[in-house]
Amino acid sequence: MNKESVVHKRKKAVKYLLIHLALIAAAAACVYPLLRILSVSIRPGDKLISTDLSLIPDGATFAAYARLLKETLFLRWLWNSLLITVSTSFIGVSLASTAAYAFSRFRFAGKRSGLVLLLSTQMIPAGMLILPLFLMIMKLGLMNTYLGIIIAYSVSSLPFSIWILKGYYDTIPRSLEEAALVDGTSQLGAFYRIILPLSTPALSIAFLFNFTTAWNEYLVARVVLFSSQQYTWTLGLFELQGQYITQWGMFAAGSMLVTAPVLAVFLYSSKWLISGLTLGSVKG
């Protein structure tokens, strides 16, 4: 081995070391706040407020979790969120899947303007529609009900879902449906028996997108739901964190309980989620 390649190798090792160091620093910055919540959630009650930075505190205990479940309506909030979110995503995905099929497979008067309309709805800032939706819900007498909040959520991710699903349907060869049509099924039958099963990945992306949007929503829920019986978990946590500094441990415990499943699902599905997000842009 000559001298030059040794120098080269050393240089490369140093480069990789630096890359690893930089990535470790960045990763620490990303993970640390989460670890801090975890550590606060297992602190004993008398040491909640402290300048202690150690991740596993002395006398670690799950008391905050027990208190959270016993003394607050946390389970009820989770249940509310789950019910609202699942209904919303179900409506959103079923409406989007049929609409996207029409856009992907048919030529009809108004197709182009329909697609443009869909994109242009994305330009309306979401924050802008909260007020008229709030007033509509109030006028319909649906304040503080699941119905009101589901109505407000149900179409918010619809344009995006239609767009994703259309992109995916476009990649499925038409010959599959044509074969089914020759075999004597109807167009709707071909959609239901062939396209839908084949597009399970895209459907789950759309469902996941609808789900996370509604699950993490805070601003609409804030104005529509006002009794703590009806709160979603976002409202509940905000209240726990807002009111008294003594609730800090319960807030942390609640955060951990909510974050853990979401994080697991997200990390597990992130590969598909990302390919779904970039699907449209790469093609366009």
Place this chain on the structure above:
Amino acid sequence: MDILYSIYEILWFALIVVTGIALIEGCCYYHFRFHDRPWFIPAALAVLPASGAAGCLALGLVAEPVKPFLWLLGSEALIALFFKYVVKGRNTLPYLLLAPAFIGLALLLVYPFVFEIYLSFHDLKLTTIMAWKNTGSLPFVGLRQYADVFTTSPLSEVTFWALLGRTLWWTFINVFFHVAGGFALALLLNNNIRFKGFYRTLLIIPWAMPQVVAVLAMRGEFHSQYGFINIMLVKLAAAWPFLAHLGLGPAQWLSNYPLTTCTLINVWLGIPFMMVVILGGLQSISSSYYDAADIDGASYFQKLRFITLPLIRPVLMPAVTLGTVWTFNNINVIYLVTGQSGGTERADILVSALYKAAFTYNRYSYSAAFAIVIFAMLFFISVFYLKSFDAAKEDR
């Protein structure tokens, strides 16, 4: 029993949705089928509005069936004419497939938008809201709300122009750091290193966490006494006294530097998305370009400038556009950090001021006008932006 009741409520809702969709589909289907029969339009005009108005009355949605009757009559006439002269019975299926989604969008996106325009020319506030709820009538005030937007403060002291400037600054700084940070991390990750997947997983955690939890947790870290930031600053200043002389020390982040705090939190939140998008772009670049450049003796920065940047442009531009719109419209971070009672308005941007004007100050019509102004601005910016984007595309 509460749980049973909530399931009951959801089932009730599902029934409404299914009935609604069935009605829509049935209505469309009959229009397709019979659009050219001479008896169809008179029959539809006689039956549909009357039964619709009767239905509204029976469900207790309205006290007076005349108004829904006239509305339904008008829209039914329009729909019948549309089917007779535009659709003419062709392409039944796509319209049937699209109808529920588009009617949903019309009712819950387009109608609220139009309603907001209506509100902005009237006067709905805390003192008139009960009258509006009972009678549905509102005093007309013309352009006064729009004049108020530009002359009075949306909150208690900050002006519209200050908010506008702050919003542009906030958007620029955030998007700049999102792209810069995301790009740097993506370049680091794009090397052939060990534990790549592991790093990537850890790095997208801020994006994956529920935003409410992430923001509230970070807000806690900025607490003046018990937050991580100040604890570290105190420790640093104690370890190296010269830093303390330079003015480094604990600060009242939430009350003295609210906008900086919000920006730091939002930068932290936004980098992972950009990183993931850019990394996807980087990985799709074929290595043969770099091999060719190596043979030509190109330096690292030359490769970055002449290969990487042009080739990730198609991925980067939509992401930056999306990121800009998201940042411009980001109420969440600012409201969660400063929105509680006694919160400051020194960090508010246009949209968060809009939310507070509507729901903290209850100035409904005022904030409707405010929303229309913001929408108009965004609209012109994006039209202008899309035009320049198209022009750049044609140049290539």
